[in-house]
Amino acid sequence: MPVPTYDEISAGIQMVRLARERVGQDYASSYAITSPISLKDLSNLSGGNAGGSGNSYPSINLLNTQSANFYRNRRPDGSDPLKMSEFLGYNQTLTRREMRFAYSNSSSSTACSYTISTTIYWHDGSSTLPVGGDKVYTTYSGTTVAAGGFYQLFDPSSGASDGTWVEVLGGGGGFAGTVSDSGSC
Amino acid sequence: MSKLEEKELKDLQENRNELTNATLNLGQISRALKAMPIQESTLHSKIDELEKQHNELTIDLEKKYGKISVNLQSGEFEIIPDDAEIVK
Numbered sequence: 001m002p003v004p005t006y007d008e009i010s011a012g013i014q015m016v017r018l019a020r021e022r023v024g025q026d027y028a029s030s031y032a033i034t035s036p037i038s039l040k041d042l043s044n045l046s047g048g049n050a051g052g053s054g055n056s057y058p059s060i061n062l063l064n065t066q067s068a069n070f071y072r073n074r075r076p077d078g079s080d081p082l083k084m085s086e087f088l089g090y091n092q093t094l095t096r097r098e099m100r101f102a103y104s105n106s107s108s109s110t111a112c113s114y115t116i117s118t119t120i121y122w123h124d125g126s127s128t129l130p131v132g133g134d135k136v137y138t139t140y141s142g143t144t145v146a147a148g149g150f151y152q153l154f155d156p157s158s159g160a161s162d163g164t165w166v167e168v169l170g171g172g173g174g175f176a177g178t179v180s181d182s183g184s185c
Numbered sequence: 186m187s188k189l190e191e192k193e194l195k196d197l198q199e200n201r202n203e204l205t206n207a208t209l210n211l212g213q214i215s216r217a218l219k220a221m222p223i224q225e226s227t228l229h230s231k232i233d234e235l236e237k238q239h240n241e242l243t244i245d246l247e248k249k250y251g252k253i254s255v256n257l258q259s260g261e262f263e264i265i266p267d268d269a270e271i272v273k
Binding site: 007068069070071072101102103104105106110111113114115117118119147149159 | 229232233236237240243244247252253254255256257258259262263265266
């Protein structure tokens with residue numbers, strides 16, 4: 001599992017666990033980390049150990065959402081002040097992008113009339129928001145794809161509506177979960 | 186005692202008045218600029234708090250109705266299906 005999100009965490013982030021996540025091991029694993037652990041290195045977007053860490057850390061995975069709002073933020077911004085809380089929800093091995101949305105199975109206009117849901121889906125596209133041909137999943141690593149229907153898109157960083165919608169294909173087969181159409185709200 | 190001509194005096198007085206007004210305006214702007222970071226920080230905190238509150242309200246609704254999308258004008262909502270396709 002990655003670093004717990006604000007909603008999931010019951011105590012503070014443990015630095016050694018964060019270091020495990022940063023080297024690409026699981027946050028909950030028992031992988032051995034060499035001390036010391038420098039928050040400067042953990043937060044450095046380029047990684048490394050210039051801050052004196054025992055481990056050299058890989059680059060921050062920029063697929064994680066960066067936001068000024070701590071609720072949406074999943075990764076450090078690389079600037080002072082450095083905070084452990086910037087890592088809430090961080091996933092070093094993330095391969096998908098967060099998709100924030102409002103859903104309707106009936107029409108794009110209905111989806112566009114809804115406010116942002118707290119449910120988070122994930123897409124495999126290369127842009128911030130999914131586009132035609134991208135596939136939408138219900139989890140960051142699983143194989144279950146989003147239900148067919150219309151999704152109003154929201155900027156995962158600001159939470160503001162993008163003013164656009166996409167249609168995701170339902171049914172069975174390899175095209176299920178794929179974005180097939182899009183438009184403006 | 187010598188005395189300036191009327192126009193010379195008027196020009197000097199007008200210049201002095203404008204200088205005084207400009208200095209006062211600058212002071213007001215400086216005070217406003219000084220207050221802005223505090224106001225900005227207060228608004229950031231307020232937005233964070235409202236986001237937190239929104240999240241809590243929505244989580245309560247999800248406990249009652251499941252995962253939903255809501256129309257804030259009408260109160261109508263639609264359930265986000267859980268039974269999405271599993272791609273193998």
